[in-house]
Amino acid sequence: MSSLALNFLPAASVSADKFNLLLHFLIVTSIVSFVLCIGAGFIFVVKYRRRRDNEHTPYIPHNYLVEFLSIFATSVVVAIIFLWGWYDYSDFIAPKLGEYEINVIGQQWSWTVQYAEGKTLMNEMYVPRGRPVRVIMTSKDVTHDFFIPAFRVKQDAVPGQYTNLRFTANKTGDYDIFCAQYCGGAHSGMIGIVHVVEPDDFQKWLDGMYRAPVAAAGAAAPTMTLAERGHGLYQSKTCVTCHTIDGSRLIGPTFKGLYGSKVELNDGQTVVADENYLRESIVAPMAKIVKGYPPQMPMFTGLVSDEDINALIAYIKTLK
Amino acid sequence: MSHAANVNFYKASSGLKNWLITLDHKRIGILYLYTTLLSFVIGGIFALLVRLELFTPGPTIMSQQNYNRAFTLHGAIMVFWFIIPAVPGILGNFFLPIMIGAKDVAFPKLNLLSYYLLILGMAVNLYGLMAGNGADTGWTFYTPYSIRTGANVVSMVLGVFLMGFSSILTGLNFIATTHTLRCPGMTWFRMPLFVWAIYATAVLQVFATPVIGITLLLLAAERFLGIGFFDPKLGGDPVLFQHFFWFYSHPAVYIMILPGMGIISEVLTTFSQKTIFGYKAVAASSLGLAFVSFLVWGHHMFTSGQSLVANFLFSLFTMATAVPSAVKMFNWVATLYKGSISLKTPMLFALGFLFTFAIGGLTGIFLGALSIDMHFQATYFVVAHFHYVMMGGTVVAFFAGLYYWFPKMTGKMYNEMLGRVNFVLFFIGFNITFMAQFVLGVNGMPRRYYDYLPKYTGWNQVSTVGSWIIALSVIVMLFNFIWSALHGEKAPMNPWNSKGLEWTTQSPPVLENFEHTPTVTAGPYEYGTPVHA
Numbered sequence: 031m032s033s034l035a036l037n038f039l040p041a042a043s044v045s046a047d048k049f050n051l052l053l054h055f056l057i058v059t060s061i062v063s064f065v066l067c068i069g070a071g072f073i074f075v076v077k078y079r080r081r082r083d084n085e086h087t088p089y090i091p092h093n094y095l096v097e098f099l100s101i102f103a104t105s106v107v108v109a110i111i112f113l114w115g116w117y118d119y120s121d122f123i124a125p126k127l128g129e130y131e132i133n134v135i136g137q138q139w140s141w142t143v144q145y146a147e148g149k150t151l152m153n154e155m156y157v158p159r160g161r162p163v164r165v166i167m168t169s170k171d172v173t174h175d176f177f178i179p180a181f182r183v184k185q186d187a188v189p190g191q192y193t194n195l196r197f198t199a200n201k202t203g204d205y206d207i208f209c210a211q212y213c214g215g216a217h218s219g220m221i222g223i224v225h226v227v228e229p230d231d232f233q234k235w236l237d238g239m240y241r242a243p244v245a246a247a248g249a250a251a252p253t254m255t256l257a258e259r260g261h262g263l264y265q266s267k268t269c270v271t272c273h274t275i276d277g278s279r280l281i282g283p284t285f286k287g288l289y290g291s292k293v294e295l296n297d298g299q300t301v302v303a304d305e306n307y308l309r310e311s312i313v314a315p316m317a318k319i320v321k322g323y324p325p326q327m328p329m330f331t332g333l334v335s336d337e338d339i340n341a342l343i344a345y346i347k348t349l350k
Numbered sequence: 351m352s353h354a355a356n357v358n359f360y361k362a363s364s365g366l367k368n369w370l371i372t373l374d375h376k377r378i379g380i381l382y383l384y385t386t387l388l389s390f391v392i393g394g395i396f397a398l399l400v401r402l403e404l405f406t407p408g409p410t411i412m413s414q415q416n417y418n419r420a421f422t423l424h425g426a427i428m429v430f431w432f433i434i435p436a437v438p439g440i441l442g443n444f445f446l447p448i449m450i451g452a453k454d455v456a457f458p459k460l461n462l463l464s465y466y467l468l469i470l471g472m473a474v475n476l477y478g479l480m481a482g483n484g485a486d487t488g489w490t491f492y493t494p495y496s497i498r499t500g501a502n503v504v505s506m507v508l509g510v511f512l513m514g515f516s517s518i519l520t521g522l523n524f525i526a527t528t529h530t531l532r533c534p535g536m537t538w539f540r541m542p543l544f545v546w547a548i549y550a551t552a553v554l555q556v557f558a559t560p561v562i563g564i565t566l567l568l569l570a571a572e573r574f575l576g577i578g579f580f581d582p583k584l585g586g587d588p589v590l591f592q593h594f595f596w597f598y599s600h601p602a603v604y605i606m607i608l609p610g611m612g613i614i615s616e617v618l619t620t621f622s623q624k625t626i627f628g629y630k631a632v633a634a635s636s637l638g639l640a641f642v643s644f645l646v647w648g649h650h651m652f653t654s655g656q657s658l659v660a661n662f663l664f665s666l667f668t669m670a671t672a673v674p675s676a677v678k679m680f681n682w683v684a685t686l687y688k689g690s691i692s693l694k695t696p697m698l699f700a701l702g703f704l705f706t707f708a709i710g711g712l713t714g715i716f717l718g719a720l721s722i723d724m725h726f727q728a729t730y731f732v733v734a735h736f737h738y739v740m741m742g743g744t745v746v747a748f749f750a751g752l753y754y755w756f757p758k759m760t761g762k763m764y765n766e767m768l769g770r771v772n773f774v775l776f777f778i779g780f781n782i783t784f785m786a787q788f789v790l791g792v793n794g795m796p797r798r799y800y801d802y803l804p805k806y807t808g809w810n811q812v813s814t815v816g817s818w819i820i821a822l823s824v825i826v827m828l829f830n831f832i833w834s835a836l837h838g839e840k841a842p843m844n845p846w847n848s849k850g851l852e853w854t855t856q857s858p859p860v861l862e863n864f865e866h867t868p869t870v871t872a873g874p875y876e877y878g879t880p881v882h883a
Contacts, residue, residue, distance in 0.1 A: 036789055
């Protein structure tokens with residue numbers, strides 16, 4: 031799975047292609063300047079190494095021509111890089127004609143993705159290939175950063191304000207979404223997938239008619255058991271970020287042995303973790319807080335269907 | 351005092367009390383040496399733990415919470431307890447007065463106060479880092495996370511401010527010393543470049559540090575009076591905190607690197623027996639960097655949502671810093687031309703500095719380009735870049751300086767063989783550790799990740815193995831210093847045949863530095879030419 035390749039990141043947007051062009055220019059320019067400067071130093075060290083003590087050395091306090099030329103050359107090169115970077119950046123962030131707008135809300139530690147047509151996803155995003163997209167984002171709690179490496183763009187999601195991220199995806203496929211602004215706890219678990227699909231498929235998806243080629247969670251194959259579907263939802267709905275299935279503690283309580291157990295709450299009461307408790311904990315998590323855990327869980331009302339909840343409960347029942 | 355004037359400063363008085371309340375700038379330098387080297391070791395242990403955790407994806411040796419605390423402690427300790435105070439505190443205190451022919455700094459009591467303010471600041475900062483469940487905010491303490499996590503952000507910032515206040519006082523002391531206590535004949539342009547660098551650093555310390563004090567006041571007002579500055583729930587702006595933080599912490603980057611640059615000028619000239627190429631250009635570029643460092647803080651925030659105009663200007667000014675930095679690189683390399691180059695350990699570290707600092711500087715240009723930063727911001731590319739500048743720059747220069755002045759500070763020679771082993775191990779380990787992180791960054795791995803996708807495993811393992819080689823090299827160095835200080839050969843007055851003023855007094859120096867106040871008749875790097883040529 032892992033390798034020592036130098037570049038294993040796909041480029042799947044217009045900005046990624048522009049980024050790569052400037053990056054290659056920077057790498058070549060840097061290597062040339064490095065070799066010229068450090069290479070000269072290396073040659074001097076070898077050529078003028080001390081052969082005996084008290085060697086005579088020439089007195090060369092300065093050379094205005096050399097100094098002027100080196101300052102001039104450096105200034106020209108960095109000016110080119112500055113202008114190029116600014117030019118591309120202005121293009122990345124400029125509003126485009128016919129933009130498709132998607133709302134994103136960051137919260138510890140998941141992304142909620144909302145579509146004007148009514149769909150709401152968690153840690154998952156569908157975008158049409160070839161059409162400019164504007165992501166309008168904010169945060170419910172602390173500052174996050176919505177980062178899609180394959181598109182070479184990122185933007186902070188700041189509580190109390192809206193920020194924009196723009197891209198035009200140009201290759202279909204699934205790409206990573208990361209949180210790139212440290213937000214505590216499960217920061218590294220705040221990751222997701224962006225699916226770039228053909229515009230026709232995107233429309234089908236909006237209409238609820240699209241089946242992803244790889245069985246994405248939620249779109250279960252008919253042969254799956256309810257618990258198997260629940261396992262997929264455990265990952266796709268980000269339960270996995272905070273709840274383990276092996277008994278260890280993360281942000282929230284583990285799912286192992288949860289069903290049927292007695293749960294002690296922070297107000298001193300004890301409840302049995304039955305179907306009603308599990309359901310309530312998903313749709314209204316602030317109603318009962320387990321003793322010793324922070325009131326951290328987001329509300330999943332509207333994000334999971336009744337069928338999903340049944341599948342999740344079925345899955346939790348298998349974790350003995 | 352005259353009876354003690356000709357005794358070396360270690361023997362002038364004895365007993366712990368005479369060390370703890372000493373007013374001798376050399377002894378205060380030694381106090382800083384112990385304090386900051388201990389901080390370096392502690393911060394380094396946290397770095398090793400962080401790297402070990404990242405050896406595999408998912409949990410390796412610690413929980414998510416403990417990982418977040420470990421990298422917070424690593425960053426805070428390395429930046430505030432080690433890099434900022436180390437070079438001015440140790441080498442600046444010990445050598446600035448000697449290099450300008452003074453008996454001490456201008457305000458010796460203030461100098462001792464600065465040291466204890468540092469200790470107090472460390473204690474308050476440590477309390478903030480440890481209180482409650484322990485801080486897990488990262489060394490940047492960004493709001494609103496730092497407010498919500500229950501971390502004691504007020505004491506953390508108070509600690510940083512007290513440490514900063516210590517460096518303000520040190521800075522004032524160095525400025526006053528440089529203006530008033532130069533010996534006869536020590537004109538401004540006969541001052542060694544190390545003195546120029548420390549002077550530029552002092553100016554930065556005095557001007558930049560108060561901003562962290564203002565930030566502290568605002569944080570306290572928000573916390574205790576409920577006035578919203580940074581917390582959006584109170585109507586504040588969380589990005590404002592980032593502006594305040596970096597308005598101090600970016601100039602602080604130059605507080606960290608400028609003294610190291612000064613060391614490099616001293617070591618390169620001595621071990622190539624050449625005068626510095628472009629003395630005035632190097633001195634002016636120190637001041638130029640100090641000035642422009644106040645105008646670039648926003649490059650830490652290109653993706654924060656700040657305005658386009660701000661991004662344009664901050665990117666432009668950031669690119670401008672490349673010019674004075676490049677001037678220094680060219681002048682250092684040109685100094686080697688036709689020299690008589692001796693590859694003793696300090697010189698190996700100085701040459702290693704040219705290599706690693708060049709990489710740190712060049713990758714800084716990548717990050718200054720706006721479109722490139724859209725991808726690299728907050729990835730391992732940034733982590734690798736600033737380690738190339740801070741560790742490959744400042745720490746390598748600091749090691750060069752410690753080896754260079756070791757004979758003067760201790761009166762003993764270090765072991766050359768161990769010194770070279772130290773350099774080779776460090777150089778290899780450092781480049782393995784952080785080159786791997788450039789690759790991770792290019793491929794999009796974000797920083798401060800406890801867990802990562804399996805595709806990033808290979809380069810993370812390379813980086814972790816590199817960190818073990820660095821650790822080994824530091825163990826060799828500490829052994830070399832301790833063993834040599836106890837059992838090393840006695841050092842002559844001027845083992846490197848240097849033209850610097852500090853090499854004209856005994857090793858170690860007498861209590862008042864010189865038996866008779868020296869009179870200077872030439873510049874500091876008059877190699878290869880008769881004086882008054």
